[in-house]
Amino acid sequence: MAAPHVLALPFPAQGHVIPLMELSHRLVQHGVKVTFVNTELNHALILGALVSKDGSSRLGGVDMVSIPDGLGDGEDRKNLARLAEAFSEVMPGELEKLMGRVSDSSVSAGGEELTWMIADASMAWAFPVARRLGLRVAAFNPSSVAMFAMRMSIPELIRDGVVDEKGLPKRGGTFRLAPAMPPLDTTELSWNRAGDPKGQPVILDLILRNNAATHLAEAVVISSVQELEPGAFALFPEVLTAGPLVSAEYKPAGSFWAEDDSCAAWLDAQPAGSVVYVAFGSFAIFDRAQLVELAEALALTSRPFLWVVRPDSASEQWLEDLRRRAGPCGRIVSWCP
Structure with missing residues (x-):
């Protein structure tokens, strides 16, 4: 059958x-x-x-x-x-x-x-x-x-x-x-x-x-x-x-953008419970002034942060500016696993 x-x-x-x-x-x-x-x-x-x-x-x-x-x-x-x-x-x-x-x-x-x-x-x-x-x-x-x-x-x-x-x-x-x-x-x-x-x-x-x-x-x-x-x-x-829908073994999840697996190693290197995670999904759109303000606010917390900035939401020039403002505490990736 x-x-x-x-x-x-x-x-x-x-x-x-x-x-x-x-x-x-x-x-x-x-x-x-x-x-x-x-x-x-x-x-x-x-x-x-x-x-x-x-x-x-x-x-x-x-x-x-x-x-x-x-x-x-x-x-x-x-x-x-x-x-x-x-x-x-x-x-x-x-x-x-x-x-x-x-x-x-x-x-x-x-x-x-x-x-x-x-x-x-x-x-x-x-x-x-x-x-x-x-x-x-x-x-x-x-x-x-x-x-x-x-x-x-x-x-x-x-x-x-x-x-x-x-x-x-x-x-x-x-x-x-x-x-x-x-x-x-x-x-x-x-x-x-x-x-x-x-x-x-x-x-x-x-x-x-x-x-x-x-x-x-x-x-x-x-x-x-x-x-x-x-x-x-x-x-x-x-x-x-039918939850929670998570898998212990790797399966292709249907992400729209390539996932940056390297951020997992970065996370492992931070103190437990210390990282601010910032992500706004696949629909939200921010202008440059909003992105800059958020980058500066995150830097002022003096805490490590992992920030997802989609490939379609910021130019490479904007991304470089955000990374500069983020400083050593921040990690900016295009998409997270």
């Missing part, structure tokens, strides 16, 4: 790709065939960051494929509102065509056609596509159960007067989703802190449509453990835990 064949679809951001890739490695270890779908841009970044130069499209046993993201050359792919529009306009059709090609190719090679889709909960627009083609569906949430609960509770937050119909705060202060959960500030809702305020309605609309499609999933898998957030798990006791 052929191995089950899963299509994995992450949200196209570094912090979403890596956890789903780690879950995919677990599935491969259990004999499941996994085809991992990135946008064309991220696919090229991941393959370019691999140590292997053989041109392989396999990543630790995971087959790598790609689809267009619907944005044109030079468009800002850190504009989440524009990405959200592309999810609706272009990607569903491209995904359906890809799924047909993947199944046909697998069967012709003596393997199994696609049977399951595991997609990021922020890509639930893909669930109707999968169900229409006869696939079973699971939703994967790479962040906390609390974050999942927050998004799924938007109708209740509107009903209770915490936010308005646009998702904007109707009052200041804090609220709790459940008695055993920590308080949350009304100004810290994720859909209102994701870029240009003009684009927030588009992002909220995508979240609501994703929420509506989540019922098509047979399972919701969360990258967390019950002991970390029992209050949030009490709201969604049916979710499956």
Whole structure:
């Protein structure tokens, strides 16, 4: 009997790709065939960051494929509102065509056609596509159960007067989703802190449509453990835990940029508990004045620090200036393992 064949679809951001890739490695270890779908841009970044130069499209046993993201050359792919529009306009059709090609190719090679889709909960627009083609569906949430609960509770937050119909705060202060959960500030809702305020309605609309499609999933898998957030798990006791998603053995993680392994030796040489770690993920953009101010602030702490400055966020001239300001205490790398 052929191995089950899963299509994995992450949200196209570094912090979403890596956890789903780690879950995919677990599935491969259990004999499941996994085809991992990135946008064309991220696919090229991941393959370019691999140590292997053989041109392989396999990543630790995971087959790598790609689809267009619907944005044109030079468009800002850190504009989440524009990405959200592309999810609706272009990607569903491209995904359906890809799924047909993947199944046909697998069967012709003596393997199994696609049977399951595991997609990021922020890509639930893909669930109707999968169900229409006869696939079973699971939703994967790479962040906390609390974050999942927050998004799924938007109708209740509107009903209770915490936010308005646009998702904007109707009052200041804090609220709790459940008695055993920590308080949350009304100004810290994720859909209102994701870029240009003009684009927030588009992002909220995508979240609501994703929420509506989540019922098509047979399972919701969360990258967390019950002991970390029992209050949030009490709201969604049916979710499956798959955390912590870390590996003791080396597996290619799907990084967009080459990892600087040398920083590990530097860390080992510092006193225990002494290093300030500075990283802002794959989306944040800073101007030169902000980078300089942060470098000077870190230097003033007189503590060792490890600072990730992405290759696409600073020119080589800026980096040299930052290293000079950092002095001997600071280590600046392009991307950390």
